[in-house]
Amino acid sequence: MQNSEAMALSAALLAAAGGLTQRIHEGVVARGFEGLRPAHGFAFARLAPDGATVTDLAVHLGVTKQAASQLVDEMVRKGYAERRPHPEDARARLVVLTGRGWDCTRAAEEAAAEAVGEWGDLLGEREVRVLGEQLLRIAPRGPVRPAW
Template sequence: MDDALAFSALVLALSGQLVQEIHTSVSQQGFQDLRPAHGFAFARISAGGATTADLAEHLGVTKQAAAQLVEELVRKGYVERHPHPHDARARLLELTETGWAATRAADQAARAAVAPWREVLGQARFSELVADLTHLAPPGPIRPAW
């Protein structure tokens, strides 16, 4: 009956652990100047065609906040700003090779964090779990929930 409250708590707990583990692992792989929130920016930029305004909307923050984040990522060598082919006002954002390396490190960390869960449940049950969650997936971008 009241597995609803339990479910909420579980999702939050898993999410928190996931974020923590990914961040720790990414740091240990040499990207100590990245914080969890940067991952969401990388997700949008790696998808291609992103401007600062796009990024702002994706992250759910103001343009100014997104611009500061981009400035920081450019300074740290993860992102480059290129002229936009169709709009002289805008700048096209792209990951540098370092940016891609960080993205791969985060993906690998996510896989590593999930691996023990698959072990606990077994492959079949885990697959069902993923399928179930897929049906619940909200539309829209994955925003920094932390």
């Protein structure tokens, strides 16, 4: 494969990711959840199952724990999350989503489904499924870098 082809593929991937991010963000805003930036979405994803500590979140986002703490401050102030004492470690606090936080998570899922649904119209359901599987195979593990 020539370098220019690799560049074209990269550009397409980055454009698709940027577009999707924007679509999800707009969809979330349209559903009435304001004051959030796309970076918050990655935090929601980490908090969603059972909550997490600030340090967990920092590792997941690839930022310092101070930055993660500020992000949590913001989410708490806006009613999306709350800090609870950690059941097993008195030093730590478990950050969990509030009801509104869960509502917002569902709104993001709906917005994502909307955007992905349009891909289905363009490529066909089957191809979209294949696309997802391929992306899963090439996606790296490790922290999600919310910034370029």
